[in-house]
Amino acid sequence: MVAAPATNAPVHQSPAGGATLAIRNLHVNIDSREIIHGIDLTVNKGEVHAILGPNGSGKSTLAYALMGHPRYAVTSGEVELKGEDLLAMSADERSRNGLFLCFQYPTSIPGIQMGNFLRLAMKARFGDAAIKTFRKELTEKLRILKMDESYMRRYLNEGFSGGEKKKAEILQMALLKPEIAIMDETDSGLDVDAFKVVADGVNAMRGPDVGFVVITHYNRMLEYIKPDFVHVLIGGKIVKSGGPELALAVDQHGYQPILEELREQGVEIELMEEAGATYAREEPTEREHDPFRSHGLTGL
Amino acid sequence: MATDIEVTSKELAIHVDPNRERLLREAEKELPLEYSAGWSDPEAYFFKSGRGVSRETVEMISRMKNEPAWMLDRRIKAYDHFLSRKMPSWGADLSEINFDEMYYYIKPASEQGKTWDDVPQDIKNTFDKLGIPEAERKFLAGVSAQYESEVVYHSLREDLEKLGVIFTDMDSGLREYPEIVKRYFGTVIPYKDNKFAALNTAVWSGGSFVYVPKGVHVAIPLQAYFRINAKNAGQFERTLIIADEGSYVHYIEGCTAPIWSEDSLHSAVVELIAMKDATIRYTTVQNWSNNVYNIVTKRAVAHENATVAWIDGNLGSKVTMKYPAVYLLGRGSKAEIVSAAFANQGQVQDAGGKVWHCAPETTSTITSKSVSKGNGRTSFRGWLKIYKGCVDSVSAMRCDAMLLDKECRSDTYPTIEVDEEKVALGHEATVSKIGEEELFYLMSRGLSEREAITQIVNGFIEPFTKTLPMEYAIELNRLIQMQMDGAVG
Numbered sequence: 001m002v003a004a005p006a007t008n009a010p011v012h013q014s015p016a017g018g019a020t021l022a023i024r025n026l027h028v029n030i031d032s033r034e035i036i037h038g039i040d041l042t043v044n045k046g047e048v049h050a051i052l053g054p055n056g057s058g059k060s061t062l063a064y065a066l067m068g069h070p071r072y073a074v075t076s077g078e079v080e081l082k083g084e085d086l087l088a089m090s091a092d093e094r095s096r097n098g099l100f101l102c103f104q105y106p107t108s109i110p111g112i113q114m115g116n117f118l119r120l121a122m123k124a125r126f127g128d129a130a131i132k133t134f135r136k137e138l139t140e141k142l143r144i145l146k147m148d149e150s151y152m153r154r155y156l157n158e159g160f161s162g163g164e165k166k167k168a169e170i171l172q173m174a175l176l177k178p179e180i181a182i183m184d185e186t187d188s189g190l191d192v193d194a195f196k197v198v199a200d201g202v203n204a205m206r207g208p209d210v211g212f213v214v215i216t217h218y219n220r221m222l223e224y225i226k227p228d229f230v231h232v233l234i235g236g237k238i239v240k241s242g243g244p245e246l247a248l249a250v251d252q253h254g255y256q257p258i259l260e261e262l263r264e265q266g267v268e269i270e271l272m273e274e275a276g277a278t279y280a281r282e283e284p285t286e287r288e289h290d291p292f293r294s295h296g297l298t299g300l
Numbered sequence: 301m302a303t304d305i306e307v308t309s310k311e312l313a314i315h316v317d318p319n320r321e322r323l324l325r326e327a328e329k330e331l332p333l334e335y336s337a338g339w340s341d342p343e344a345y346f347f348k349s350g351r352g353v354s355r356e357t358v359e360m361i362s363r364m365k366n367e368p369a370w371m372l373d374r375r376i377k378a379y380d381h382f383l384s385r386k387m388p389s390w391g392a393d394l395s396e397i398n399f400d401e402m403y404y405y406i407k408p409a410s411e412q413g414k415t416w417d418d419v420p421q422d423i424k425n426t427f428d429k430l431g432i433p434e435a436e437r438k439f440l441a442g443v444s445a446q447y448e449s450e451v452v453y454h455s456l457r458e459d460l461e462k463l464g465v466i467f468t469d470m471d472s473g474l475r476e477y478p479e480i481v482k483r484y485f486g487t488v489i490p491y492k493d494n495k496f497a498a499l500n501t502a503v504w505s506g507g508s509f510v511y512v513p514k515g516v517h518v519a520i521p522l523q524a525y526f527r528i529n530a531k532n533a534g535q536f537e538r539t540l541i542i543a544d545e546g547s548y549v550h551y552i553e554g555c556t557a558p559i560w561s562e563d564s565l566h567s568a569v570v571e572l573i574a575m576k577d578a579t580i581r582y583t584t585v586q587n588w589s590n591n592v593y594n595i596v597t598k599r600a601v602a603h604e605n606a607t608v609a610w611i612d613g614n615l616g617s618k619v620t621m622k623y624p625a626v627y628l629l630g631r632g633s634k635a636e637i638v639s640a641a642f643a644n645q646g647q648v649q650d651a652g653g654k655v656w657h658c659a660p661e662t663t664s665t666i667t668s669k670s671v672s673k674g675n676g677r678t679s680f681r682g683w684l685k686i687y688k689g690c691v692d693s694v695s696a697m698r699c700d701a702m703l704l705d706k707e708c709r710s711d712t713y714p715t716i717e718v719d720e721e722k723v724a725l726g727h728e729a730t731v732s733k734i735g736e737e738e739l740f741y742l743m744s745r746g747l748s749e750r751e752a753i754t755q756i757v758n759g760f761i762e763p764f765t766k767t768l769p770m771e772y773a774i775e776l777n778r779l780i781q782m783q784m785d786g787a788v789g
């Protein structure tokens with residue numbers, strides 16, 4: 001059983017009044033099993049929130065639910081984006097309204113060229129006018145992310161290495177200029193160089209116009225991207241919130257001290273043992289061994 | 301035992317124009333969203349036969365064309381065979397075709413136009429609307445425009461004519477090059493091939509005759525355009541393409557018809573002959589209206605080191621049955637059959653490809669992409685035969701089907717007969733739906749559900765699209781978008 005922990009996200013007010021993203025008592029089911037057991041979180045533009053938590057604690061579930069994945073059913077709670085009901089919007093509306101999710105496992109789609117896809121996404125978000133400046137912006141972002149032009153002719157994420165996929169996510173984020181960006185373990189599976197490029201890419205975007213939710217379970221990311229707020233998510237609940245020092249504490253001592261502290265307060269935490277490693281959105285199998293693709297045949 | 305595949309072969313994709321992507325995108329903006337070729341012209345024909353087909357009809361067609369005796373004789377034999385031959389017991393349901401209702405020969409004008417201005421006004425307007433004269437000016441080496449039973453206009457660039465290239469309608473071909481036609485006509489597809497090949501041989505009219513001399517490279521495509529206008533019309537064009545040693549030619553055909561509630565029948569026969577070291581590339585973008593039965597026999601022979609590519613896109617028609625084939629007769633010859641089919645509500649696309657390996661070191665690939673929507677049905681039929689002694693041959697067959705709705709259906713019928721052990725084979729078939737994850741990923745980037753589905757479908761078909769010259773890729777994307785948007789029950 002889970003009881004509500006005493007601590008919760010501090011309430012931040014944006015200068016304009018309402019918060020950019022306000023999550024209240026959010027409950028999420030996957031296949032009628034509750035995974036998120038009531039989360040409150042407020043994120044404003046200009047802020048960087050880190051969410052830490054062991055594998056299987058529900059971090060990705062929170063991210064998917066916020067982005068509107070049809071399998072992640074919100075059973076109760078409210079979410080507002082810039083004062084509007086986020087939960088009433090379809091995934092594409094959420095995107096067009098300024099929400100962005102950097103996928104932990106980006107989906108690859110054959111036959112759709114990266115360049116064309118980016119152009120469509122830009123058009124969806126900013127209208128036809130965006131097409132005029134698209135080339136210039138793209139070139140600039142590619143340079144920052146140390147990505148080659150040739151990416152644009154490749155199929156969407158297909159055959160991309162782990163690092164290439166993550167860079168491609170950052171590229172999309174940089175172009176779509178979200179007001180709230182959720183980054184789901186963008187740091188995992190990267191070698192040192194790719195990691196540095198990704199972190200620089202995020203830092204280059206940081207500013208008063210965007211709020212970040214950085215999901216990670218390594219402190220490595222947070223050394224590059226200094227968070228303003230840190231939340232620990234365990235067993236589908238935010239069990240502790242604080243400043244950068246909380247990330248440091250987790251890095252040094254792990255989650256055990258937090259769990260013990262909660263236990264002393266009489267709060268039981270359900271650890272989801274399966275650690276979320278066995279589900280469909282794990283790294284999809286590549287089509288690399290397809291003889292029709294790899295032998296330069298017609299391409300079919 | 302056949303070993304697993306390790307195939308390399310010539311890349312079919314066309315990457316010539318660096319502006320291709322941009323132009324494709326620009327063109328997408330102006331997409332009309334319904335069958336846009338569905339108008340009809342008033343019938344003001346020079347001659348129209350009565351309904352139905354008989355020995356008299358056959359004789360009359362031959363007489364009007366002033367044909368040599370051997371051709372009349374062939375027609376008559378074919379007609380008898382047509383009568384005696386049963387309807388195919390497999391494939392699409394053809395029971396509703398009423399042979400007695402059709403018009404078998406319609407001659408729209410007394411003679412062929414030398415320029416577009418000579419073509420009767422209504423007909424010229426129709427081809428203008430279809431963009432044919434414009435395409436001719438912009439990017440074609442030659443054009444043939446068939447309206448009902450006759451080619452009403454054809455042209456060939458002068459420089460090609462000087463090189464000895466022949467591109468004319470089949471009737472003129474028979475008159476002007478009687479020996480070549482007599483030598484090759486019906487050699488790849490004898491009238492006994494199937495019931496519809498017999499019917500075509502009996503009543504054929506129009507189509508193209510192409511001869512490319514030794515070593516001549518026709519770098520830009522020749523195009524034939526077929527238009528049916530009348531209700532219950534039958535169109536039976538006959539095409540023969542001969543590429544002499546070391547030559548290259550790319551022939552493209554397109555087609556449309558008005559939307560009638562009465563059925564029409566398009567039953568063509570296309571024979572290709574690729575001599576030693578020659579390449580023939582034959583591209584079809586089939587966009588008949590949904591009342592046309594499209595039953596076409598297409599076969600090619602490839603001699604030593606020759607290559608034949610059938611690139612076959614089927615979007616329109618009520619029922620299509622078409623399995624382009626290649627006989628690999630010469631050592632080192634190659635066949636590539638690439639097809640894409642889209643079956644929307646009420647449509648049956650029964651397509652595929654056949655290859656016979658009759659010589660060593662021959663290579664073939666048969667690939668198919670099909671999309672079914674509403675209650676549409678696609679079938680893939682692949683036939684592969686490798687005879688004993690065809691050592692070091694390589695063959696790969698693949699078909700991918702995508703189902704967009706619950707009601708639609710896709711079937712695969714591969715037949716593989718291999719009598720030689722020292723060959724490499726690959727065979728794969730997949731059926732997929734639009735994946736939830738793919739859809740969500742695209743939508744999370746702001747694409748509407750419909751846009752996202754269209755992108756996924758276009759992406760699925762893309763390996764086919766990229767084998768088309770740009771102008772046709774635009775047309776194909778437009779047709780697919782139209783299919784996606786069209787209301788479906």
Ligand SMILES: Nc1ncnc2c1ncn2[C@@H]1O[C@H](COP(=O)(O)OP(=O)(O)O)[C@@H](O)[C@H]1O
Nearest residue numbers: 030035055056057058059060061272275276279
């Ligand atoms: N696609 C899925 N289907 C069923 N259960 C899932 C799925 N994804 C996650 N879960 C469940 O939700 C829990 C939380 O998973 P997830 O949100 O991926 O955790 P995290 O991102 O924190 O590692 C997992 O332990 C698992 O039990």
Ligand SMILES: [Mg+2]
Nearest residue numbers: 059060104185
């Ligand atoms: Mg996760």
